[in-house]
Amino acid sequence: MHPGIELEGKRVLVLGLARTGLATAGFCAARGARVTATDDRTADQLGAAVQQLRDTGCALVFGSDALLQFAAQDLIVPSPGVPSTHPGLVAARAAGVPVWSEIELAWRFLRGRLIAITGSNGKTTTTSLLGHILAAAGKPVIVAGNIGTPLVARVDESNEKTVTVAEVSSFQLELIDKFRPEISVLLNLTPDHLDRHASFEEYARAKTRIFENQTERDAAVINADDPAAAERGPSRPQSFWFSRKKRIASGAYLQGDQIIFRREGEDVALLNRSQIGMRGNHNLENVLAAVSAAFLVGAAPGEIAAGVHSIPGVEHRLEFVTEVSGVSFFNDSKATNVDATIKALEAFPRDLIVIIGGKDKGSDYAPLIPLLRERAKLVLLIGAATEKIAAQLGSAVPFERAGTLEGAVDLAYARAREGDTVLLAPACASFDQFENYEHRGRVFKQLVHALAEAPRVLHARGRES
Numbered sequence: 001m002h003p004g005i006e007l008e009g010k011r012v013l014v015l016g017l018a019r020t021g022l023a024t025a026g027f028c029a030a031r032g033a034r035v036t037a038t039d040d041r042t043a044d045q046l047g048a049a050v051q052q053l054r055d056t057g058c059a060l061v062f063g064s065d066a067l068l069q070f071a072a073q074d075l076i077v078p079s080p081g082v083p084s085t086h087p088g089l090v091a092a093r094a095a096g097v098p099v100w101s102e103i104e105l106a107w108r109f110l111r112g113r114l115i116a117i118t119g120s121n122g123k124t125t126t127t128s129l130l131g132h133i134l135a136a137a138g139k140p141v142i143v144a145g146n147i148g149t150p151l152v153a154r155v156d157e158s159n160e161k162t163v164t165v166a167e168v169s170s171f172q173l174e175l176i177d178k179f180r181p182e183i184s185v186l187l188n189l190t191p192d193h194l195d196r197h198a199s200f201e202e203y204a205r206a207k208t209r210i211f212e213n214q215t216e217r218d219a220a221v222i223n224a225d226d227p228a229a230a231e232r233g234p235s236r237p238q239s240f241w242f243s244r245k246k247r248i249a250s251g252a253y254l255q256g257d258q259i260i261f262r263r264e265g266e267d268v269a270l271l272n273r274s275q276i277g278m279r280g281n282h283n284l285e286n287v288l289a290a291v292s293a294a295f296l297v298g299a300a301p302g303e304i305a306a307g308v309h310s311i312p313g314v315e316h317r318l319e320f321v322t323e324v325s326g327v328s329f330f331n332d333s334k335a336t337n338v339d340a341t342i343k344a345l346e347a348f349p350r351d352l353i354v355i356i357g358g359k360d361k362g363s364d365y366a367p368l369i370p371l372l373r374e375r376a377k378l379v380l381l382i383g384a385a386t387e388k389i390a391a392q393l394g395s396a397v398p399f400e401r402a403g404t405l406e407g408a409v410d411l412a413y414a415r416a417r418e419g420d421t422v423l424l425a426p427a428c429a430s431f432d433q434f435e436n437y438e439h440r441g442r443v444f445k446q447l448v449h450a451l452a453e454a455p456r457v458l459h460a461r462g463r464e465s
Contacts, residue, residue: 002107002180003178007028009034010034011034012028013037013069013070013077014028015082015086016040016079016080023102023150024079025058027152028105035059037058038066067087070092075100075105076088076097078101080101099175100177101173101175103152103172107151107178108178110151110164112158112159112161113162113182115163115164115166115293117167117168117187118167118168118173118185118186118187118210119189119223120191120192120340121190121282121337121343122187122188123146127143128143128311129307129308129314133307135307136310137307142157145166145172146167146168168210180213180214181210182218184210184214184218184221184237185220185221185222186207187226187285187289188285189204189207191203191337193361208234216236216238218238221241221293223289225245238250240296244288259287261291271301271305272305276309277311278313281346282346290308291304316331318344321449322448324452327413328420329422330423335426336426338364338367340425341354341426341427351377352377352422353380353422354376354379355402355405355422358384358429365388377398377420378399379399380412381402382402382433383428385428405433
């Protein structure tokens, strides 16, 4: 049983009125809470969201009036984009007001079993893959969380037989209280969001809170090949590891071309590596994690193999867009940090033109240099992080400043030759020029398809109009 909360008549303040905040405000209002909604943006900037909130009975406050409200609440739920150092949240905690992330609130009403997936990279791919495997196996499944649809928006669809697969971020996990998945998955830990978290250790602590409330009856699935994740394995839940490099005592590993799951000394063959249609060793790791969770939740080996084999590509993750005059275009807009871009680069052997840049997250871009030198003919820089990346690349890698994504696509096509690959793998957040990484990826695809509608003639040694 999850610890409950009675929202009827409670004073609930929702801070941050993007997708998650709107869903949270509506959820609480529908359960009789007296909801106050606020945002650091103005009513004019929020546009249609203001009327949407008023239609559900929420009160809206802005500016200095909002700060006066925080200490007078029974509960505050900030959106993931709001830092925990926000002055209103500091005031609320000083007054003893509970501050929960949306996943904490949603979990208290969620029925059935929960699988929560986190990590620096691969969360969306693994969440999508696991949801697809379970659906293909005939299990009632909900896929939600940081993947796009807030968990709180799917709660009413859950029942005692439901398996919910939720992607959860460090921003969400840092403000949990009793949140407890039956199965937790930690994919990896590499430096990310250091513009929000004070250090890598603080970021890692937020991520590993996914294990905090699990018991001996629960399970944790952890990457044995990732040192930072492996050394932070939990003590209470049963630990199941996954590895593409070595045999392990408990969990999933690669034996020849077979993926094996080992539990209590017994080996079960789940699928053959040839049944995986996604590029890259990082996607092999994502598959190992997903099939581990699927097997633990009761999917049969045949169902798992069929699910993996039939999954379509995940949008914005090494997504093939199209080929234009012999040049292949791939969209990896979800590569929002340096490690994700490294994994994208590893998926291609050579002849790359790589588009990098956006909003810096306090990253060090120097680790990209060896792979860029080895596999990229040219780097095209875009967005606010351009000068920082340029300074760190120095003369080690050929690069040009493209400014915008549109400029980068045009330059890439002008510089490419037949057989080359143009890869969008930004290593940065998108918020300098786009709403989110999905928006950035969609714009990239639109620009590429526009090229495809009127391609120029490509020759073996160059291109003519």
